[in-house]
Amino acid sequence: MAKAAPQDVIKESSMLKQKEMIDANFKLLSTANEEGRKVSSTFVPGNLNELQMCFDLNCNFPEINALQNGMRKKSGRFIMEAERDGQSEDVCTYVKSDLGMIMQGNIGPTGDKLPDPDVLLLSYTGCFTFMKWFELVREKYDCETIMLHVPYQADGKITQNMRDYVVKQLKEDVIPTLERVSGVKFDIDRLRQYMRQSAKAEEDLVWILQSAKNRPSPIDAFFGGVYYIGPIFTAFRGTEAATEYYSTLRGEIEQRIANGQGPVTPEGDFGKEKFRLVVEGTPNYTNFREFWKMFYDEGAVVVASTYTKVGGVYDFGFRHDPDNPIESLADYCLGCYTNLSLPARIRMLQSYMEDYEADGLLINSVKSCNSFSAGQLLMLRELEKRTGKPGAFIETDLVDPRYFSAANVKNRMESYFQMLEQKSASRAA
Amino acid sequence: MPPKKPAKSPAQNSVQNIVDRCQALFDDLDFTAVKDWKAAHPGAKAIGYLPIYVPREIIHAAGMLPVGILGGGDQLEVIHGDAYYQSYICRIPRSTIELGLTGRLDCLDGMLFPSICDVIRNLSGMWQLLFKDKYVKYFDVPQTYRDDIAGTFYIHELQTLREDLGKMAGRTITDDDLRNSIAVYNENRVAIAELYRLRAVQPWQAPTSEIYLLLRAGMVLPVEEHTQLLADYVTAADQEERPRRDNCRVVVNGVFCEQPPLGLIRSLEMAGCYVVDDDFLLITRWLLDEVPTDGDPLDNLSKAFLHRSAATSAKFEPNKADKGRFLIEQVRNSRAEGVIFAAPSFCDPALLDRPMLQEALNRDDIPFTAFKYAENTGQMQAIREQAGTFADSIKLWSA
Known part of the structure; x- marks a missing residue:
């Protein structure tokens, strides 16, 4: 199939x-301070978007700023700025990109000034570094910090004690503090209304992600998936705009399935699907398109990924529940992917490998994220053993361009695809 | 090498004998002391725990031996463990896996993985997969501090651990069992506080390389025996005449999880530093006061944790103004002249915390220096030179 010239990047509507x-x-955030709108900074996993909307807060997501800066090739200098200021070269580059950006004037990825936050809402879900990150950011601002501690699902289940703990924090600490900061009284019916919207969008998101069970898959559930999760993982979950977005996206994908089409890539239609992969780990954002190209050039489509579950796991049944809004927020926070135990993560990946009829598993292990990365080599072994499918392991980083070696990654990916091809040929023989 | 048995001679309580015994326990990567204890207590169980804090009182109350697992140090050749970790992950999980896969931890009936960082958290899941016949628990602790919220959660977690261990022990752990164990650990806390007081006042009489070995002995010995050992050392150290040097007094910070090689501690001392406070083996000093022995024991343990426990990088500091205060108090209380930040490579908690602590020290005009290490760091020359220069600069330039 003819592909567009590299300069003409093709995007789905x-x-x-x-x-x-x-x-x-970003525009909304840029004028928030001067227009008197209150701003919260918060993290993607375990974000309480519906709740924050109840207090008319505009939401700033430091991780999104970091990854957007990575995609725009800005993160490298921010990271080095933070390192010059005393941050270790060993620690998370999301943190350093964020701190470096703040130090250089807090101009966001789109070129708009980011606002000073009125509250730091630390949803401590699935990542220890979050806690230190907000302690570091707190040093730069004179605002309140709310800690929402979400216990870890070490035994693969949410206990009533965990749920009660999160619910109590929400009711007795988070909500009263947000009322005080915003000056807006909490209205649970407003929360229920947002949650109804969330549940609708979640239903469509799950349908979209599961559309990859088709052959050919109409979506790429990792590289394309990054775009698909954008609204629901950030400031739009619970809004009508998000509901409409997912409804529109679903319509597009239904059409692609009807046409027997694969995913849309930056260079046009996908072409023939040769390999179906499951991906564990995060993307690399500094060389996102280059990385993606290594896949679609070889006819490799990602049919399921765990990264698209970091801001919420919906494909095993969870939906925000307007009838039990606070408890439902607790379960949402507790259920985010990196808050799951390693055995639970392996079970999830195994089900993806089987349900999506994948040919193999790729782990992109990033230096920045111990929450994801520590234990991934055991996950690889375990999944190869359980599924009989070959795995590949590469190392990059989220937003530090110094840790993306295109030649090494490409070399490894090509070898892996050759192996998959040989396996496929020997099965066919 | 198996640990040496206590000598029967009259000099058995000399500093040298006590330190030799602790050194032998430290060197013994086969945990012979634990095996000996189990042999002497047929049917009793041993429960391992990683840094930095678990409520050992509950393990003790179940009639079990709590055993601190602190990685393999610089004497263990890590072969299997490296295959489980990328190069950018710290050393302690890989050497702990090595200990497990080579059978050295077979004497343990269970392992507790405290809430310290993502690496140790995920190691709990790896342990579940690799050692299916063992009891494995990730021990979550609250990062918020209200009794009616965090306390309720934490007491429930303590109760779950109590019930789990009770099942393993085949009996109910009663409140009186817990109160008794709290009292036993209170004695240990008092003995350690006395040891730290001695060192802070007369660091030449109680070098940190010895203090460290004494604390490490407490990771494998029954607590009652350890408390006696500490008391014996303090008595013996008091009676020794040791040369007093014109060393600089420092607090060491950042060593709460992966352990520095013993050679590194000795290098600091040789470089002209008296370590007068530290965050080594924090479990021994996590709870800052004696825990009440009347009333509800779990409630008492919870309140001690929430309101009177050490500040460290693995804990959230809710008040911006209090960031670094604990460290500054350590400096003031021990009359230290500076701080040495020693953090393991790739240790997110310590390395992310460090700039904030340094800023707090700057505000109080407390000098500091910083470096990284690994548990198997072999070359000490650079560290010795850095620490020596730091000590000299304090001696020469501080008012």
Whole structure:
């Protein structure tokens, strides 16, 4: 199939819509301080977007800023700025990109000034570094910090004690503090209304992600998936805009299935699907398109990924529940992917390998994220043993360009695809 | 090498004998002391725990031996463990896996993985997969501090551990069992506080390389025996005449999880530093006061944790103004002249915390220096030179 010249990046209309939404949020944030709107900074996993909307807060997501800066090739200098200021070269580059950006004037990825936050809402879900990150950011601002401690699902289940703990924090600490900071009284019916919207969007998101069970898969559930999760993982979950976005996206994908089409890549239609992969780990954002190209050039499509579950795991039944809004928020926070035990993560990946009829598993292990990375080599072994499918392991980073070696990654990916091809040929023989 | 048995001679309580015994326990990567204890207590169980804090009182109350697992140090050749970790992950999980896969931890009936960082958290899941016949628990602790919220959660977690261990022990752990164990650990806390007081006042009489070995002995010995050992050392150290040097007094910070090689501690001393406070083996000093022995024991343990426990990088500091205060108090209380930040490579908690602590020290005009290490760091020359220069600069330039 003919592909567009590299300079003409092809995007689905839903991708353009998603970009508009994210850009609009940056614009909103840029005028928040001067227009007197209150701003919270918060993290993607375990974010309480519906709740924050109840207090008319505009939401700033440091991780999104970091990854957007990575995609725009800005993160490298921010990281080095933070290292010059005393941050260790060993620690998370999301943190350093964020700190470096703040130190250089807090101009966000789109070129708009980011606001000073009125509250740091630390949803401590699935990542120890979050806790230190907000302690570091707190040093730069004179605002309140709310800690929402979400216990770890070490035994693969949510206990009533965990749920009660999170619910109590929400009711007795988080909500009263947000009322005080915002000056807006909490209205649980407003929360229920947002949650109804969330549940609708979640239903469509799950359908979209599971559409990859088709052959050919109409989506790439990792590289394309990054775009698809944008609205629901950030400031739009619970809004009508998000509901409409997912409904539109679903329509596009239904059409692609009807046409027997694969995913849309930056260079046009995908072409023939040769390999179906499951991906564990995060993307690399500094060389996102280059990395993706290594896949679609070889006919490799990602049919399921765990990264698209970091801001919420919906494909095993969970939905925000307007009838039990606070408890439902607790379960949402507790259920985010990196808050799951290693055995639970392995079970999830195994089910993806089987349900999506994958040919193999790729782990992209990033230096920045111990929450994801520590234990991934055992996950690889265990999954190869359980599924009989070959795995590949590469190492990059989220937003530090110094840790993306294109030649090494490409070399390894090509070898892996050759192996998959040989396995496929020997099965056919 | 098996640990040496206590000598029967009259000089058995000399500093040298006590330190030799602790050194032998430290060197013994086969945990012979634990095996000996189990042989002497047929049917009794031993429960391992990683840094930095678990409520050992509950393990003790179940009639079990709590055993601190602190990685393999610089004497263990890590072969299997490296295959489980990328190069950018710290050393302690890989050497702990090595200990497990080579059978050295077979004497343990269970392992507790405290909430310290993502690496140790994920190691709990790896342990579940690799050692299916063992009891494995990730011990979550609250990062918020209200009794009616965090306390309720934490007491429930303590109760779960109590019930789990009770099942393993085949009996109910009563409140009186717990109160008794709290009292036993209170005695240990008092003995350690006395040891730290001695060192802070007369660091030449109680070098940190010895203090460290004494603390490490407490990771494998029954607590009652350890408390006696500490008391014996303090008595013996008091009676020794040791040369007093014109060393600089420092607090060491960042060593709460992966352990520095003993050679590194000795290098600091040789470089002209008296370590007068530290965050080595924090479990021994995590709870800052004696825990009440009347009333509800779990409630008492919870309140001690929430309100009177050490500040460290693995804990959230809710008040911005209090960041670094604990460290500054350590400096003031021990009359230290500076701080040495020693953090393991790739240790997110310590390395992310460090700039904030340094800023707090800057505000109080407390000098510091910083470096990284690994548990198997072999070359001490650079560290010795850095620490020596730091000590000299304090001696020469501090008012």
